[in-house]
Every structure is written in C-alpha cells, then in structure tokens.
Amino acid sequence: MGTQQHVLHRTVVVVDVSAFGQRHRIPQEEIRRGLYAALESAFEDCGLDWSATHHEDRGDGVFVLVPPDVPKSKVVDGVPHALLGKLRRYNATRTEEARIRLRIAITAGEVMQDEHGVVGDDVTLAFRLLDAEPLRDALARSTALFALIVSQRIFDEVIRPDPGMDPSSFRRVDVDVKEVHGHAWLHLPNGAAPPPKPKPAGTKHRKPWKPPWARFGLAVLLLLSGTANAFAAAPAAVPPCPAPVQLNVLTSAEMEDAVIRQAVEFERASRRFNPQRCKGVSVLVTKGSSAEDAAAALGRGWADDKDFVNEGTEPHVWLPDASFEVDAVARALSDIPDAAVRLDHRPAIAQSPVVLGVAPDLAGSVERPNREFHWRDVGPVAAVDTSSGAGLGAAIALVHKTLGRVTVDGTDAPLLLHKTALNMTTEPPCEGNVALVASEKTVADNDKCLILYPQGASVVLDHPFVAVEWTDRPPNERRRRVVDLFEDHLRSTPAQSAFKRAGFRDMNGGVGAKGDPRPTRPAETVVVRDAGAIRAAWDAAGRPKVIAVASDGSEGAAAFTARLLPLLGRADRVVDVPLAEDVFSAAVGAKAEVVVLLATRPIGAVDPDAGGPVRAVGVGFVDGACAESGALFQAAYARGGTCHGTTGSEGPERALESVARAIWGS
CATH class of the missing domain: 3.30.70.1230 (Nucleotide cyclase, GGDEF domain)
Known part of the structure; x- marks a missing residue:
C-alpha cells in the first residue's frame, strides 16, 4: 500500500x-x-x-x-x-x-x-x-x-x-x-x-x-x-522528506549548456540519498553577465545588491573556464579584510586546450605534421573577447605567441601587443584566410573550422571545480555534503562522457568524437601567473584611441609622425593641436586621451594644469631636448609621462616604445 x-x-x-x-x-x-x-x-x-x-x-x-x-x-x-x-x-x-x-x-x-x-x-x-x-x-x-x-x-x-x-x-x-x-x-x-x-x-x-x-x-x-474552513488547517507531525537543499551554481558561458544538463541529472539522482526517494537538492544554474564581472563580484565577496541583480544569487559552486580565473579572484579576496568568501579550489572536471581553427582550404598553407601549426604562418585572426574565461585564454595564447612569455610588464609589451591587435578582424572566422583562436570546444562547434594545434607550449582551459563558502553565516553541513556529491557526480563516468560529447575533453584529457580532435594532449602547458594583468594589457592594446599630436613642424617631428601613423588601427584617430601653452586644453577639447609632444628646439612653457585628465609623452630630436629642466620634459612629467630623445643610445625605437606605452599601455 x-x-x-x-x-x-x-x-x-x-x-x-x-x-x-x-x-x-x-x-x-x-x-x-x-x-x-x-x-x-x-x-x-x-x-x-x-x-x-x-x-x-x-x-x-x-x-x-x-x-x-x-x-x-x-x-x-x-x-x-x-x-x-x-x-x-x-x-x-x-x-x-x-x-x-x-x-x-x-x-x-x-x-x-x-x-x-x-x-x-x-x-x-x-x-x-x-x-x-x-x-x-x-x-x-x-x-x-x-x-x-x-x-x-x-x-x-x-x-x-x-x-x-x-x-x-x-x-x-x-x-x-x-x-x-x-x-x-x-x-x-x-x-x-x-x-x-x-x-x-x-x-x-x-x-x-x-x-x-x-x-x-x-x-x-x-x-x-478535517475542518469546515477551507482557509484553515491544523499542525501535524514531521514529514519524512526534509526540504531539498538549494545549490546555486555559477558557471561559464562555455560550460553552461553541459552543466545545466548535469544539474538536471543530479537532481534526479538526489532521490536516492534517502529511503523515501525524496528530492534531495534543487540546483539553480546561472551564468553571470560575463566571466570578468562574475569573478569581480566574487572578488568583492558578492558585497553589493548590484551583484545580486547582475550576476544572480550567491553561488555555492563556481565552475569557471580556467584556474587562472580562480587565482585572480583569490588575489582580490586577499586584499579584503575579513572577506566573507572562501574558495576551495579543486582539480579539473573537464579540459579544453586553446587551438587554431582554419578553413579547410587554408589548412595546406598552415598545417604541419601531427596537425600542428606555427604562429608565424597565421594571418588575420577573428577578434578575441576577453570578457569570458575562454576568450581570455585565447588572448593569453596570443600574448605568449607575441612576447614569448605571459608577463606584460616589459617596456616593449604595449607596442608588440598593439601590432598583434592590428591583425584582428571582425570578419567571420574559418572563411577565407581568417583564423579562429579559441578553445577546442568552440572550434569543434564551428562546422567551418578545421582544428590545428600550436607547436610548443599550449594554453589549456582546465575547468576547475570551486566550492564557495560564505564565512559570515553559520556553516550548512547539508549543503557542504551536497557540494561534494555534485563534484562526485560531475566526475562520474556518465557525466564525463557527456562532457566529451559536448566537445570538451574529460578531466584526464580524453577526447570524444566531436570535431575530430587530436587524441594526444599538449606536451607542455603555458603557466599563467597574473591573468588580470594580461586581460588589462590586451584590452588596452586593442582599444580605439584618440591621439593628439603637438609638433613644432621640424623635420625630425615629421619623420617620427610618419613612423607613428602606420601603427594606428582603423578605429584610432589623430588630431593636431598647437604646441603652445594651452596644448592640454586643446587636446581635452578634441576628446584625446594622450598628447604626443614632438620638438627639436626648446619650447615655451606649457600650463600643466590646463584642461582635464589626459596623458602626455614627449619626444626630442636633438641632444638636451629632454633635459629635466626643459619645458618639454616638465610638460610630459606633469601628466604622468616621460620624455625620450632620439639621439645616442636611446634612438627612435625606444622613443616609439615610450609613445606606444602611453597610448596603448594599461
């Protein structure tokens, strides 16, 4: 009965x-x-x-x-x-x-x-x-x-x-x-x-x-x-089923569909946790407005009502695309006294290396043995959006290719990264000669793309499991148990097989059939120390700028301007302003973010406080033009910049790097 x-x-x-x-x-x-x-x-x-x-x-x-x-x-x-x-x-x-x-x-x-x-x-x-x-x-x-x-x-x-x-x-x-x-x-x-x-x-x-x-x-x-009033009732005994535990899961856009399917399976499986076959857990899966914003909300400790509105309710489990995102949040939390968030960073539940997607017709000119490619053979690349963890992984791969490292604090980084950004296009990827730098899963989802793998070290999205504990409230042992059970579920054979069918590699690097991925894993993985700094540098290098050029009309200034103009992107804009006392006011009026001061002979005094916020950098073309006592140096220094000469050991290349750092640096 x-x-x-x-x-x-x-x-x-x-x-x-x-x-x-x-x-x-x-x-x-x-x-x-x-x-x-x-x-x-x-x-x-x-x-x-x-x-x-x-x-x-x-x-x-x-x-x-x-x-x-x-x-x-x-x-x-x-x-x-x-x-x-x-x-x-x-x-x-x-x-x-x-x-x-x-x-x-x-x-x-x-x-x-x-x-x-x-x-x-x-x-x-x-x-x-x-x-x-x-x-x-x-x-x-x-x-x-x-x-x-x-x-x-x-x-x-x-x-x-x-x-x-x-x-x-x-x-x-x-x-x-x-x-x-x-x-x-x-x-x-x-x-x-x-x-x-x-x-x-x-x-x-x-x-x-x-x-x-x-x-x-x-x-x-x-x-x-048991009553004559349909609006009344009487208390009774304790039911056999406790209320299901609420489990909030914050996931990346890359993982969202696969995680939602596994959450449904986990809810169904939760009925086996007790003899009455009661539902043991209710899972709410949310995707933040962007991985960058969701990580920022975690780094603040989900402190503002705006975090609830934009990113959803506080997560108990976070499934980002890569461990470098977790490391960035951990650094942010370390700067908050008595932070209410504690992250339990656990190993990968899936993997996806960053690869190159190319049109099959282009593969012959790019592909090397073992389905590999060399970065120097790659032409135009589809634009990369770093607001997602997977997109940030693609940017890290391009930074590594450009600089030969994944640190962006060198003086050469802004100029080199900007040159790479100039190679980006909004044209559809895997059509013609436009390549796609993205996760293996994303490239596999694009039927027009053939997957190729970089020679040497690769960036790998390791999709870690992160348990989030809120330390400003009493511990919830039932939820902790459910978090562990959810992790076990995601690591189970059926879930791992589902991840592979969705285009991911399993937690051990095994592949499924989607997109015909290469069975072997990357032999060497790029280690990322500060993903936040890379995101800032990459975004700054590609962001459109308005640049004011104030020149004294000399031959050296004209030659330097001729070297600068080819570096401008399609969305960048140059405005000319007079090299006079009100140069900063004129630059602000033209909505410029940076003023480049070019002079051969000594210039008159510049009002350092005129106008609004704008950066400045000076370039001098004769010995002594950037003397600290001179007006050119004083004007650049007053706006947080430097002054570089083009003679002697510095040369025009160092000056160009300095200008690029002022324009496209983070």
Whole structure:
C-alpha cells in the first residue's frame, strides 16, 4: 500500500511576475535571475535560511514552502517588506521591459510531501488566491511593485492581532476561483487598494450559479481536510522528506549548456540519498553577465545588491573556464579584510586546450605534421573577447605567441601587443584566410573550422571545480555534503562522457568524437601567473584611441609622425593641436586621451594644469631636448609621462616604445 506520508503545518508563499509572458527572452532571463536573487536575499534578511525552504520554479514565478519551525508571523511581517526594498533596487537599474512587479499569495496549512512532490488544500488555495481577479485588478490599477493577498486564517491569526502589521492597510475581497469561494485580504505596499466601483442603484449582487454536484464536491473537500474552513488547517507531525537543499551554481558561458544538463541529472539522482526517494537538492544554474564581472563580484565577496541583480544569487559552486580565473579572484579576496568568501579550489572536471581553427582550404598553407601549426604562418585572426574565461585564454595564447612569455610588464609589451591587435578582424572566422583562436570546444562547434594545434607550449582551459563558502553565516553541513556529491557526480563516468560529447575533453584529457580532435594532449602547458594583468594589457592594446599630436613642424617631428601613423588601427584617430601653452586644453577639447609632444628646439612653457585628465609623452630630436629642466620634459612629467630623445643610445625605437606605452599601455 506504499509508505505512509505525514503532513506538516507549513506557511505557503507563491509569487508570480506580472506580464512575464509578454517579455522577450533576454528580459525574461534577467527577470528570473533578479527574482531569485531578491527572494533569497529577502529571506536571509529576515533571518530565514532560503536553502532550508522547499521551493519550486514555475517559469514566471516561484512556489515556496517555509520550514515548519518558522512562525507564520516572521514570514508575513518580514518577507514582503524586505522584498520591496530588493525590488526597488533591482528596478532602479533596469529598463521597463526587465522590471519586476509581483502578485504574492500567502497561506498556511497542512501539506504532505511524497516522492512526487507536495500536496495540500492550502497549496491549492495559494495558487487560487494568486489567480484571484481582485489581486490582478489591484496590481493593474496601481503603481505598486507588488500586490499581496493572504488567506482569512493568516489575517485572523497573524495580522489582525498585531498592530505592527497595520491591519487597516488590508481590505477584504471576495474570491471566486474554481473550487474556492470565500474571502481573503489584500494589501498594496504603497497604500490601500482603490475601493471597488459602486454598483448602480437598484441592482442586486447575484452569485454565479453552480450545479449541486459542485457544492457537494466542495463539502467533501472540506470534510477530508478535517475542518469546515477551507482557509484553515491544523499542525501535524514531521514529514519524512526534509526540504531539498538549494545549490546555486555559477558557471561559464562555455560550460553552461553541459552543466545545466548535469544539474538536471543530479537532481534526479538526489532521490536516492534517502529511503523515501525524496528530492534531495534543487540546483539553480546561472551564468553571470560575463566571466570578468562574475569573478569581480566574487572578488568583492558578492558585497553589493548590484551583484545580486547582475550576476544572480550567491553561488555555492563556481565552475569557471580556467584556474587562472580562480587565482585572480583569490588575489582580490586577499586584499579584503575579513572577506566573507572562501574558495576551495579543486582539480579539473573537464579540459579544453586553446587551438587554431582554419578553413579547410587554408589548412595546406598552415598545417604541419601531427596537425600542428606555427604562429608565424597565421594571418588575420577573428577578434578575441576577453570578457569570458575562454576568450581570455585565447588572448593569453596570443600574448605568449607575441612576447614569448605571459608577463606584460616589459617596456616593449604595449607596442608588440598593439601590432598583434592590428591583425584582428571582425570578419567571420574559418572563411577565407581568417583564423579562429579559441578553445577546442568552440572550434569543434564551428562546422567551418578545421582544428590545428600550436607547436610548443599550449594554453589549456582546465575547468576547475570551486566550492564557495560564505564565512559570515553559520556553516550548512547539508549543503557542504551536497557540494561534494555534485563534484562526485560531475566526475562520474556518465557525466564525463557527456562532457566529451559536448566537445570538451574529460578531466584526464580524453577526447570524444566531436570535431575530430587530436587524441594526444599538449606536451607542455603555458603557466599563467597574473591573468588580470594580461586581460588589462590586451584590452588596452586593442582599444580605439584618440591621439593628439603637438609638433613644432621640424623635420625630425615629421619623420617620427610618419613612423607613428602606420601603427594606428582603423578605429584610432589623430588630431593636431598647437604646441603652445594651452596644448592640454586643446587636446581635452578634441576628446584625446594622450598628447604626443614632438620638438627639436626648446619650447615655451606649457600650463600643466590646463584642461582635464589626459596623458602626455614627449619626444626630442636633438641632444638636451629632454633635459629635466626643459619645458618639454616638465610638460610630459606633469601628466604622468616621460620624455625620450632620439639621439645616442636611446634612438627612435625606444622613443616609439615610450609613445606606444602611453597610448596603448594599461
């Protein structure tokens, strides 16, 4: 006859986003992230453990069962008030299409959990109240961020006896939805809902006709619930199923699809954790707005409400593309006194080396034995976006190819990296002679690309598993156990096979069939010490600039300008400004970021404080032109730059490097 299931008196909260189905997909995704972040944060602000609740995703809303030991008053009095502040902060940073307005229903009563889910009269009641016409009308006819409706029992037992909950701000409304016919109480946070329109004189209110069997069915429902009031219930014993543990997983764009599939499998597998076959975990997988921003939020300790809005709720597991991202966050956390975040950096769950994708027609001129290539044979390359971890890995490979190292503090780095950036193109990759530098998985996903591997050392994305602990709250042993189980699941044979089918290598470097990857692993891996510095240097080297040139018109200045102009990218712009006292004001007026001062003979005094923020570098073409007592040196030094001569041991190359460092340095 099956296992006897017990019931438990629970507070039921259901929220629904108004007009969710009328939004486009991108705003819908943003709304869902914002809603979960607001709910979890509101519960935590009220001293309630979100992970201890049972909550189910409803697409455009969330269904929540509060733990039985939490007083109803703590939910009713605290959560809506806290949620209002979260919604205000979220909406203040969002366009109209991505803003959130909610319908909220709160009830309480006996709820039974079994292997299929939860059931109870008050669960049904909560959804009926959420769909009640007075609630919809109240929200539609107001500017409130939410409209709240509570059952008669909640109002009688929790709100009416407590003046602090302002009972007068609630008004009684009729509810007539499906099998529920009765009264409830409605509240708007910014004042009472407008009163219902008066009925014309002489008319009588007529209840909708219902067949006799409908009244009989309702009577049976009330009898089975053990009460004559569909809005009431009595407490009972502890159920066999604990609430599922909430596991928040922050993943990279590269891993997102594969991780979501494994999260679903893990939720299904969690039913074997207990003899009642209860669902043991609910997994929320989110992808931050970018890997760079998500890592920055972790490095701040997820300290701001904006982090919740943009990146989603605080993660318990982080699955970045590479360990160099984790190292950068660890450095950022080390600079924060009493940081609330601790990272447990564990080994790879998958791998993907950075490779070259080329059109098959181009392979003959690039490919070498063992499907390798040499960087000097590579022509135009598709532009690299370092906001993702995988994109940063591609940039690191190009930095290593350009400098022969992965440190960017040398004086030659800005000029050499800028020359590499000039070879970037926005043309489609793997068409014609345009190559693609990306992860093996990304290249395998592009049907137009043939995969080639660099000779020598390779950059490898090792996709580590990072457990995130929040040290400013009590330890949650159940969640720690679930984190370990999730790691075990990702390392299991079925999950590893799924990663290979998705285009990754498994954690041991084994390959699947997608994209015909080379079976052998890179013989040597590039070691990355400071990925943040590489990202900054790479982005600065390729970022379009406005450059002001102030020249005295001499032959040396003209020759140097002729060497500088070919280094400019298609989006860079040069403006001429007079080499006079107001040179900095003129440069700022032209929206220049850097001023290049070129002079042969001594120049007049330059006002170092004129204009706004702009960098400067000086170049002199005769001996003594950059003397520290001279106006050329003083002008450059006042704006954080240097002055270089082109004679003697320095020569024009050193001067050109100095100018490049001022223009394209980080």
